[in-house]
Amino acid sequence: MNAKDIIKMNNEKREQLSEKNKAYYEDMLTYIRLNTTKSEQQTEEVLLELLDHLLEADAQGKTAKDVFGEDLQAYCNELLTEIPGEKVLKNIYFISFLILDLLAILALFQGIVGYGLYTLFDIGTNSLSFPLGSGLLIGIIDLLLIAFWVVIILKWLKGSTFQKKKQNKWIEFLQLWLICSVFIGLSLVAFMFMPDFGITVNIHHLMIAGSGLILYLIKMFINKRFRVTT
Amino acid sequence: MSQRSQLLKGILEGCILAVIKMEPTYGYELSMKLKDFGLSDVSEGSIYPILLRLQKEKLIVGEMKSSESGPKRKYYHLTEEGIKALQAFIYHWESIKQPVDSIIEKGRE
Incomplete structure (x- = not known):
């Protein structure tokens, strides 16, 4: 699946998040996407996985911090070290x-x-x-x-x-x-x-x-x- | 880092390989399965950096596929390399588990 299609899917799904989790998630999304040297395909795939996970957690009344830890920035940095660079x-x-x-x-x-x-x-x-x-x-x-x-x-x-x-x-x-x-x-x-x-x-x-x-x-x-x- | 998460770090990788080997799995499902097996206070998000690392090491491959419930999800399956890595993990785990158990048992007496 092309990264551009995943982005489109992400844009649609993101709207289903509660306000609080949407704010958390969009911070994570922005922070991760701004690393332009990383593989776009891998970046978008993992961003969609995080969103899918957060949507399930959201339905159970959990927040992004319950799922990804108190320090969201540290969590994003951890992900970024594992995302391969773009060719x-x-x-x-x-x-x-x-x-x-x-x-x-x-x-x-x-x-x-x-x-x-x-x-x-x-x-x-x-x-x-x-x-x-x-x-x-x-x-x-x-x-x-x-x-x-x-x-x-x-x-x-x-x-x-x-x-x-x-x-x-x-x-x-x-x-x-x-x-x-x-x-x-x-x-x-x-x-x-x-x-x-x-x-x-x-x-x-x-x-x-x-x-x-x-x-x-x-x-x-x-x-x-x-x-x-x- | 707590003692528990120190201990878990390496083991979690092996567990993830083992769960994926049972059947192709996507992220959320994987974290629920780990929970069902009793690894309940593993932070749910901690699987994603590991999944990225396992992909980078070519032990697993993720494919976007439609799930039964509808939406497309990224399903992971093991590669040849992944199967070998899992076997190596099981071998190492067995060789550690036995002696550690008996040491702890001895210490209790």
């Missing part, structure tokens, strides 16, 4: 898929906006021109920044589960705002201070939008065929 090849495929997705959307957006601005408002030219060397380097720096940002956000999320006291919403908002601002700032710095090098290339806006569309269709096909996110 390297699968990780590479997944990251390539994400990059493809990002490129497709960026190209579509860049092409359509550039073309619209030029034809409707006479702003800019009918093509995008940039020095190839610095353009590629900025792209790589941005990808690394995004990867780093994702890692930090996942860490932040992991730290926010199993909290005894509910954190102030504004403090959480400020923390996330700060993290995001730093990364957006850093990518702007890379863009502004990068010296021009490499040959200058000119690509028509419609060409960019067209390749964005093609990349997007490829991405949709891959997602459907290999069930990356659905």
Whole structure:
């Protein structure tokens, strides 16, 4: 059974839990799923087992702490040490898929906006021109920044589960705002201070939008065929 | 860790293999069977890390199958390796159980 189908089943079954156990279980679920280096299949299989068990216990008036022990976080850590890691090849495929997705959307957006601005408002030219060397380097720096940002956000999320006291919403908002601002700032710095090098290339806006569309269709096909996110 | 759970840790693994050998079993059912055999204060959740470990060591295999009562569950069965591991566990257990029993018996007198 595919991990995506198990997730769907989990989403439906979870609704049957009592409010208290649902809160406990969702903390465990979030905490375990945030470990993105673990095998998705194994992770989802064990999460469904825990849910099935908790549903039976719930019907007898027991709580998650009666079943999995007082310290739920320690229990999750124990499980995590036993869940095998994801295969390297699968990780590479997944990251390539994400990059493809990002490129497709960026190209579509860049092409359509550039073309619209030029034809409707006479702003800019009918093509995008940039020095190839610095353009590629900025792209790589941005990808690394995004990867780093994702890692930090996942860490932040992991730290926010199993909290005894509910954190102030504004403090959480400020923390996330700060993290995001730093990364957006850093990518702007890379863009502004990068010296021009490499040959200058000119690509028509419609060409960019067209390749964005093609990349997007490829991405949709891959997602459907290999069930990356659905 | 309590003395009891220290003692149980290794033994539980063998017991789980033995229960799965009787017939393919899913998680909740397994914990109920252990309870029925009298291992009543084993924390129910403690079987799942062990099941993961036994899968990693390829002693058991889990398959999602429809159960009689309807919903799909992950049923475990032993592999060839698992059967060998169970035999080894039984052998070790027998060789410990006998002497430990007589030592304790002697101590009581």
